[in-house]
Amino acid sequence: MQYISHYQSPLGKILLAADDTGLTGLWFEGQKYFALHLDKEHEEREIPLFADVKCWLDLYFSGKNPDFPVPLHLVGTEFQKEVWDILCTIPYGITTTYGEIARQIAKKRGLNHMSAQAIGGAVSHNRVSIIVPCHRVLGTDGSLTGYAGGIEKKISLLMLEGAEIPASCQRAREE
CATH class of the missing domain: 1.10.10.10 (Winged helix-like DNA-binding domain superfamily/Winged helix DNA-binding domain)
Structure with missing residues (x-):
C-alpha cells in the first residue's frame, strides 16, 4: 500500500509518496511525470516516515544540509x-x-x-x-x-x- 502526504515548500507544493519500505516519490505539483508511478490504490495518511521527510525538507529549505538519511524505496530498472x-x-x-x-x-x-x-x-x-x-x-x-x-x-x-x-x-x- 502506498501512502501520500503534502508538503508546502518555498518553491511550491510537493506530493510525497511512501510504502512500508521507504519514500517512493517526491514531486513538485505539476512537474513532468507528476505522480506517474503512484499506485492507483493509495491512501492519504500521515505515517511516521512523512514526519521525518518533512523535517528533512524543513532543514533543506532553511539552507542547511540535512544530516540524516531518509529511508528510500527506489523503484525502477x-x-x-x-x-x-x-x-x-x-x-x-x-x-x-x-x-x-x-x-x-x-x-x-x-x-x-x-x-x-x-x-x-x-x-x-x-x-x-x-x-x-x-x-x-x-x-x-x-x-x-x-x-x-x-x-x-x-x-x-x-x-x-x-x-x-x-x-x-x-x-x-x-x-
Missing part, C-alpha cells in the same frame, strides 16, 4: 537504480555532469563508453527529487539542461545549496 545511487553520492552544493556519471558507470561495468543521453533518461525519471538530487546534474558544457520540476526550480535549489551556477544561467534568470 536496474540501470535507473544504478544511476540514482550515484546521484545520492553527489555532495550538497556540488554539481556533476551527465558525462561524468556515464564515465563512472562505464568504468564500473568495464566499458570504454557509456551514453550520457542514457544517463539523462534515467536521471529524468527520478521519482524522489531533491532527496535523490538530480538537480545537481548539469550538461557536459555546464548548462542547466532538463529538470522535471522546471529549470527555475533547478536554479533555485542549486542557489539554496550555494552551488556554482554558470553566469549565463543567472543572467537569463534575471531578465
Whole structure:
C-alpha cells in the first residue's frame, strides 16, 4: 500500500509518496511525470516516515544540509537504480555532469563508453527529487539542461545549496 502526504515548500507544493519500505516519490505539483508511478490504490495518511521527510525538507529549505538519511524505496530498472545511487553520492552544493556519471558507470561495468543521453533518461525519471538530487546534474558544457520540476526550480535549489551556477544561467534568470 502506498501512502501520500503534502508538503508546502518555498518553491511550491510537493506530493510525497511512501510504502512500508521507504519514500517512493517526491514531486513538485505539476512537474513532468507528476505522480506517474503512484499506485492507483493509495491512501492519504500521515505515517511516521512523512514526519521525518518533512523535517528533512524543513532543514533543506532553511539552507542547511540535512544530516540524516531518509529511508528510500527506489523503484525502477536496474540501470535507473544504478544511476540514482550515484546521484545520492553527489555532495550538497556540488554539481556533476551527465558525462561524468556515464564515465563512472562505464568504468564500473568495464566499458570504454557509456551514453550520457542514457544517463539523462534515467536521471529524468527520478521519482524522489531533491532527496535523490538530480538537480545537481548539469550538461557536459555546464548548462542547466532538463529538470522535471522546471529549470527555475533547478536554479533555485542549486542557489539554496550555494552551488556554482554558470553566469549565463543567472543572467537569463534575471531578465
